Amino acid sequence: MLKIENLHVSVEGKEILNGINLEIGAGEVHAIMGPNGSGKSTLSYILAGREGYDITEGRVLFNGKDLLDMSVEERAWAGVFLAFQYPVEVPGVSNIYFLKAALNGIRKHEGLSELDAMDFITRVKGKMKDLDMDEKFLYRAVNEGFSGGEKKRNEILQMSVLEPSLCLLDETDSGLDIDALQIVAEGVNRLRDPNRSFVLITHYQRLLDYIKPDYVHVLAHGKVVKSGGPELALELEKHGYAWVEEKLAS
């Protein structure tokens, strides 16, 4: 589904990603772990198409197409979804209006007609129930005045409604208490599907207690320094990131 080859990225001359290679198959869940400043969030932004980065080398293929050549919206239409670490507030725009515009934007590009209001609301309300979200969220402005946990849940709601094929979750666990973490994790697990892949970017192992990854990659200094199965995350948790650094040094 996604193939990242020798990806080099810099900002204002400073190299942040330094030759990333990763292959993510359909239906797989990959966790990317690493210390602060290792380039995890940058990777998610690059995949989603955020401006302000220089891609100096490498390429990214998404279902065989050159992802880096596509605009932000085109990537979204093609099925790339980024759950933001810091979801953005859009004052005065209700959640329901926003969701509807997003869904219809994507449907339009799939050649589907717009969902009518009744079908749409039924679909959204069902998903909200799964995420233990009150319906009044629909009528509040997008993320405005939401608590940290509410914002993250709202990201997962959008993801469930839009049904993307590649889900990038950027530190979705940060700022969540244990109950909220469980609800969010269940939401993600419910979306697991042989045709949908996940990239979980996280600092801590605890998210992976709830969402079992197929693969774990450790990112340091803009490079994947170690890859393995779920057990790698446990090892990391035990020894800390210094352990990776030491191993690298030796």
Added chain:
Amino acid sequence: MAASNENLKNMIGQEYKDGFVTDIESDSFPPGLSEDVIRAISAKKDEPEFLLEWRLEAYRHWLTMKHPEWAFVEFPKIDFQEISYYSAPKSMEDGPKSLDEVDPELISTYNKLGIPLEEQMRLAGVAVDAVFDSVSVATTFKDKLYEAGVIFCSFSEAVKEHPELIKQYLGTVVSQYDNFYAALNAAVFSDGSFVYIPKGVRCPMELSTYFRINAANTGQFERTLIIADEGSHVSYLEGCTAPMRDENQLHAAVVELVILKDAEIKYSTVQNWYPGDENGVGGIYNFVTKRAECREENAKVSWTQVETGSAITWKYPSVVLKGDNSIGEFYSVALTNNYQQADTGTKMIHYGKNTSSTIISKGISAGHGQNTYRGLVKMGRNAENARNYTQCDSLLMGDQCGAHTFPYIETKNPSATLEHEASTSKISEDQLFYCMQRGISAEDAVSMIVNGFCKEVFKELPMEFAVEAQALLGISLEGSVG
């Protein structure tokens, strides 16, 4: 985000869709202003002597006045002798006729603007007075309204049919000496709309006036007078457009609202005068005096305006709160794009006890636009427990535009309460990226963010107008961000 500024510029370069010219034979005065011109206008209208005298007093006073320079706008000096003060389609020479007799060219002009004048085609529930250059060409649903006791007609007709009302109320809110442009208007105004809602009547439909400037080198000077008698209620809408021309054209109107005991007027404007091209050439100078007087207790007035047009907008729909417990509201969205300049806001003058006012102003600047909020809240000596709440928000798009706020407060009564909130924000790169990542195109995202910003004002507009305003804002910003 350099790229988005680039896209912002592209999106701004949109076409003004109402910029066509109607090819119609007009009877226009040669350019120039003098007592003779005023006498000629008055004679055209077959006016009573008192009105001619009133005009001449205004003119003589105007001659002694200096052009005001305090607004935060820049434009070359206007030569008032180069403007023609009267232009009317030839076919309208004998005054307003029944709709069957109106020149089909005029009817088709309004059709093109989306304002069908044939009553059966018009959305039920909205009556229209259509003003073309210096004259009213038609007023719809007049008879139906008359049955309810409501008078809705052109100003010229009101002068003929209801001179006693004109005599009683004309110039009582905005005197003919009020300010430079109000005095000029008083001297040369040619038409406009007149509304009288009798005691206890709730106007059965929305009333609206649609102003169209067509002739070149002509100024439009119209006057609107609305009187809401005791316990009455009316919602009034105003729309305006003009052809695209390289010369600037002057539009100097006066609107007077009189609200008596327990009555209410809701006045909504969607102003879409030609704003000039992307280099700032052409466009309408919109210098307007609008004022409402809550003359008796429990009177209420609400101004809602969406200003997307004009090269220069200079207007402050104001409320004089004389009656105890009276209420004034001002909701405004002003958009300046390209080289447009807007200096707009309101004055809330509290004289009565327990009077209250609300001001919500949203300024959006894009391109090289300059957007100024200027407001005065004044609490008089007897305004016991008067209250005001003011909120001014500015939204900037790109880095060449400007937003300015000049709020003035004067209070002579210690029991008065005033609150003022202000904010300035930019459409952020983060907001755009977030929307686009969800599959919303850049243009839709901008329009969504801007509409969200204006929401508190749009919800005050009558339904039909709110839709139009949102669409207009979308068009005016097309190409604004990427």
